[in-house]
Amino acid sequence: MKGYDFEGPALELGALVTDGRADPSQKIRIPLAMMNRHGLVAGATGTGKTKTLQMTAEQLSAQGVPVFLADMKGDLSGLASPGVASDRVTARAAEVGETWSGTASPTEFFSLGGIGEGIPLRSTMTSFGPTLLAKVLGLNETQESSLGLIFYFADKHGLPLLDLKDLIAVIQYLTDNPEALKGIGGLSAQTAGVILRSLINFQAQGADAFFGEPEFDTHDLLRVTPDGRGVISILELPAVQDRPQLFSTFLMWLLADLFEGLPEIGDPDKPRLVFFFDEAHLLFGDASKAFLQSITQTVRLIRSKGVGVFFVTQTPKDVPADVLAQLGSRVQHALRAFTPQDAKALKATVSTFPSSSYDLEELLTQLGIGEAVVTVLSETGAPTPVAWTRLRAPRSLMAPSDPAVVRQAVTTSPLLPKYGTAVDRESAYEMLSARLTPHAPAPTAPAETAERPRERREEARERPGEKSTLEGVLGSPAFRSLARSAASALGKEITRSIFGTARRRR
Numbered sequence: 001m002k003g004y005d006f007e008g009p010a011l012e013l014g015a016l017v018t019d020g021r022a023d024p025s026q027k028i029r030i031p032l033a034m035m036n037r038h039g040l041v042a043g044a045t046g047t048g049k050t051k052t053l054q055m056t057a058e059q060l061s062a063q064g065v066p067v068f069l070a071d072m073k074g075d076l077s078g079l080a081s082p083g084v085a086s087d088r089v090t091a092r093a094a095e096v097g098e099t100w101s102g103t104a105s106p107t108e109f110f111s112l113g114g115i116g117e118g119i120p121l122r123s124t125m126t127s128f129g130p131t132l133l134a135k136v137l138g139l140n141e142t143q144e145s146s147l148g149l150i151f152y153f154a155d156k157h158g159l160p161l162l163d164l165k166d167l168i169a170v171i172q173y174l175t176d177n178p179e180a181l182k183g184i185g186g187l188s189a190q191t192a193g194v195i196l197r198s199l200i201n202f203q204a205q206g207a208d209a210f211f212g213e214p215e216f217d218t219h220d221l222l223r224v225t226p227d228g229r230g231v232i233s234i235l236e237l238p239a240v241q242d243r244p245q246l247f248s249t250f251l252m253w254l255l256a257d258l259f260e261g262l263p264e265i266g267d268p269d270k271p272r273l274v275f276f277f278d279e280a281h282l283l284f285g286d287a288s289k290a291f292l293q294s295i296t297q298t299v300r301l302i303r304s305k306g307v308g309v310f311f312v313t314q315t316p317k318d319v320p321a322d323v324l325a326q327l328g329s330r331v332q333h334a335l336r337a338f339t340p341q342d343a344k345a346l347k348a349t350v351s352t353f354p355s356s357s358y359d360l361e362e363l364l365t366q367l368g369i370g371e372a373v374v375t376v377l378s379e380t381g382a383p384t385p386v387a388w389t390r391l392r393a394p395r396s397l398m399a400p401s402d403p404a405v406v407r408q409a410v411t412t413s414p415l416l417p418k419y420g421t422a423v424d425r426e427s428a429y430e431m432l433s434a435r436l437t438p439h440a441p442a443p444t445a446p447a448e449t450a451e452r453p454r455e456r457r458e459e460a461r462e463r464p465g466e467k468s469t470l471e472g473v474l475g476s477p478a479f480r481s482l483a484r485s486a487a488s489a490l491g492k493e494i495t496r497s498i499f500g501t502a503r504r505r506r
């Protein structure tokens, strides 16, 4: 198809459809070199978004590009198993001019905090930062900025916030010590109390699993197999499906951390990683202005670090205009037009496409399953003509992999020894409960207390009432040395990124 003949390597999306018939000689493709210019996969439920993602991920992997994707429903685990030939698959392959054979891709399975199948993925509280945490907790803007002050306070005093109980301990300390609280301009006791209650609530819902060490090193998403195929990292989310705010902000944390850690490389021949952000409406919905600005900026800047981001959602309307404007490739599956709202969304979608000879409003409601309206960036960076496309079928399994396949992948993973077991290092909670008076109550279960070093517990008992102001405690030589060792273990300096996330100097 004119406009889709590229010189360099490309991903094969499928074949052009004219009057309902696919023409196998008219290939629709995306240049590999343009995969860092981001994209959008949209469409109503059941129209083929996930299969598009699967088919694209496979091809990226085959061309040596690592992929990250979130598996919302468990159906993407099929990437780990070869697809099964069927009449439908064979017919589609003929329609799009493909020689199809069932092929598995190299995969790595992750889970949030070890909930569900997969290598546990965790972040420290310090690294996660106040902006993302405020989003998870549903804080308003005043509370969000107050939380920022609390993090700043902890950063400044060398109080490592590794897990939830560290943050809770710091806020409890502040609310129990009005003078310390006064020292942080702009943080009211009332707001601190609200944040504290919402954190305790969050903890009661089992959120401890997601925060702590060992923290995930996002460089582990950039792996390539010895035979040159990109590893597809699949974050299995079915077990935490009822916590959309949690997993969407976690995806953002991964992206922000990658952004922080990767050097600039300009526009490479092929991306270093392609990151698929599924159910993207969850990320943007109810987001504060600051949060949206941070996403926009991260997406804009991460391109020159060689990372492509593809948002997957129902309609382009789910994505803020500033972000949408940066998405070079568009794979738009069918939309419904049942309700007046649907009709509005449809019109809005049409308005985001370059002009073409199609009546898009009509075409978009008539696309078949596994078909899409496509426009991508050509190798010169200009948008390609809008093309009605019948998409290729994935070569891996179009259903979840056998659970035994996933389990086997996890138990034999080289990452399991690194991340498999949670550790609870000395951090703000231990430091504060060791050094402070009974004013700072222990916020967690007795089991934790029992694990604390004996000497420290005794120290705390021996000196009740000592040092009631923060400066007194934080200034004591014992505390300072404790803080120093903890801070150096954490990485000397805490610098917060555009997203309020922090990363240790590795």
Ligand SMILES: Nc1ncnc2c1ncn2[C@@H]1O[C@H](COP(=O)(O)OP(=O)(O)OP(=O)(O)O)[C@@H](O)[C@H]1O
Pocket (backbone or CB within 6 Å): 043, 044, 045, 046, 047, 048, 049, 050, 051, 052, 055, 092, 369, 370, 371, 391, 392, 393, 394, 398
């Ligand atoms: N490219 C394709 N080739 C062959 N079959 C396809 C293709 N795309 C979709 N299908 C068929 O359509 C079904 C639904 O597709 P898919 O699960 O990708 O939809 P979806 O848009 O992700 O839906 P949801 O919003 O519910 O997640 C698949 O199970 C498959 O049978």
Ligand SMILES: [Mg+2]
Pocket (backbone or CB within 6 Å): 049, 050, 051
């Ligand atoms: Mg889907």
